[in-house]
Amino acid sequence: EVQVVESGGGLVQPGGSLRLSCAASGFTFSNYWMSWVRQAPGKGLEWVASIKPDGSERYYVDSVRGRFTISRDNGKNSLHLEMNSLRAEDTAVYYCARARMAAGYAFDIWGQGTMVTVSS
């Protein structure tokens, strides 16, 4: 079964750090762009970051650039999001998602999400 499973969410104080992980299975992980998409409580979807299949290029939404780092380990079929200098507005469910080039880079596989709460 093709799936991705996130972990690592939790409660963190403003200014703190957190590392999210995503374990992929059922597909050739190293062939796909991978991304993080978030959703604040009661709000819409927001793309956060993406990384090329070989990890050579990374892209971020302006609001997290310089604070968040996306990375991947193709040997372990895993994706990560290192989040630093966290703010209240980063509170959201964070989804790991696969982008399929043949589908115009649409996100065709999603995890169940992991909740990040930034609060004192």
Add this chain to the structure above:
Amino acid sequence: EIVLTQSPGTLSLSPGERATLSCRASQSLTSAYLAWYQQKPGQAPRLLIYGASSRATGIPDRFSGSGSGTDFTLTISRLEPEDFAVYYCQQYGTSPTWTFGQGTKVEIK
């Protein structure tokens, strides 16, 4: 930066009715890079349509997408009870970046 504006914000319809959802882009898009998703409460989004008009795997044919340039439409021909949800359009753009619309909620009338 391309902005996607979805309308209406909420659509109140009855099962069996036709739903027409709009997604308007602030600049012309490449149709190949326009997608639609469905999200139900407490669940992850699900890809419905990619390339503006191609159904994703396992998506019923009552869902269809159309449009080009700046105007795109998701149509649900006959609403089933399980179709009441929030729908998002999304585009992949240069840089690269991914952008979502703000969503349309389809609720039971």
